[in-house]
Amino acid sequence: MTTAPRKPSRFRLSCFIFVFVYPLVTLVLYTLMTVTQDWSIWQRNLIMVPIIVIAMVYGIIPFIQRSLSRWL
Numbered sequence: 001m002t003t004a005p006r007k008p009s010r011f012r013l014s015c016f017i018f019v020f021v022y023p024l025v026t027l028v029l030y031t032l033m034t035v036t037q038d039w040s041i042w043q044r045n046l047i048m049v050p051i052i053v054i055a056m057v058y059g060i061i062p063f064i065q066r067s068l069s070r071w072l
Contacts, residue, residue: 008072
């Protein structure tokens with residue numbers, strides 16, 4: 001009889017995601033601000049949000065699930 005794998009804690013997962021995403025958002029925002037000074041906020045977000053989402057889906061969340069799963 002095998003047991004089902006333990007479900008990760010949503011709170012811990014959200015904390016890990018915050019720890020990885022906050023610096024990424026800050027870095028991307030400061031980088032974009034130097035290039036897009038005259039743009040309005042919605043235009044800057046139109047560039048920033050896809051960068052953050054792609055980084056989360058293909059980089060940050062798989063890394064957390066693979067490397068930090070014992071702490072979830």
